[in-house]
Amino acid sequence: MKGARVLVAGGAGYIGSHVVKLLGEAGCEILVYDNLSTGKEEAVLYGHLVKGDLGDRRTLEKVFREFRPQAVMHFAASIVVPESVKFPLRYYRNNVVHTLNLLEALEVSGCKLFLFSSSAAVYGIPKEIPVTEEAPLAPINPYGETKATVERMLRDLAASGCGFRYVSLRYFNVAGADPEGRIGFNYPEPTHLVIRALKAAKGEIPQLEIYGTDYPTPDGTCIRDYIHVTDLAEAHLVALDYLLSGGESEVFNCGYGHGYSVREVVRTVKEVTGRDFPVVEAPRRPGDPPILVADSRKIREKLGWKPRYDDLAFIVKTGWEWETRLSAS
């Protein structure tokens, strides 16, 4: 992998920047293409950053011509489920149309390898938990629909005989921050549970709402499979290695294989931070499936992925360290 030329769309964002860090440490040549709408320039620890939008096809094609990537990783997307319910067209434009632009630029350039950030949201409400990659694509919100649509585009492009190969990684609930403390998350208005709970612990928001306490789960709150962002980043490196060594197109779940309820996450955040904060029971949020837990045997067996931080308390601890650093800087 050393010396591989990788174009990273959305590499200044939360997950992209953690992948860029590992790619840089592995000796890859990196070009980050990011419009900095949510990403941060200072999060790009390696490579060269080009500020650009995936809607700007001219700049995109120029970047491909000049950098000549061997592989493209695509992290640039809108990711908030309730927002996608409210503004579906925005999600189709940003997540589908912009991915189409990126794939067309890739095609013109002759680059054949693509890593896609997909989501557990493509499964909707799975019939079986843990969910395997064989489960049907049946999203229940526009965000999941956009990810499923791109997966179908990728499947069709790979089947067209043009030599294109891809890996689609279906992320479960990504949380935590770089254990070395160099990068983390930085959302002006975070919506994700772990970050909001940390903000509540810090006193930056007055309380944490639990969205729905009447789900068919043991404590009535939704269950998710929380994965540390560095383990997820490592999954991208093994997937890149796989594609560079000639691997066929594949789809992999990225989660640990066990879930925690919203109440369990809240309890862990209180324990790890040593701070109490008000928690309020609120109505269900639109678009939330009750339980999402990965069957992650495929990525472990086929790509040899070995997660290192499968521990909710550690995930929360790294997030808390980052959060407290953010306010100190």
Ligand SMILES: O=c1ccn([C@@H]2O[C@H](COP(=O)(O)OP(=O)(O)O[C@H]3O[C@H](CO)[C@H](O)[C@H](O)[C@H]3O)[C@@H](O)[C@H]2O)c(=O)[nH]1
């Ligand atoms: O303040 C909050 C925030 C969230 N939740 C609940 O916590 C659970 C997790 O919600 P998040 O917003 O943290 O994450 P999501 O499960 O909605 O979605 C995330 O995980 C998905 C796959 O599981 C996708 O990858 C998606 O990009 C990513 O946003 C949900 O039941 C949600 O209702 C609360 O109760 N209070």
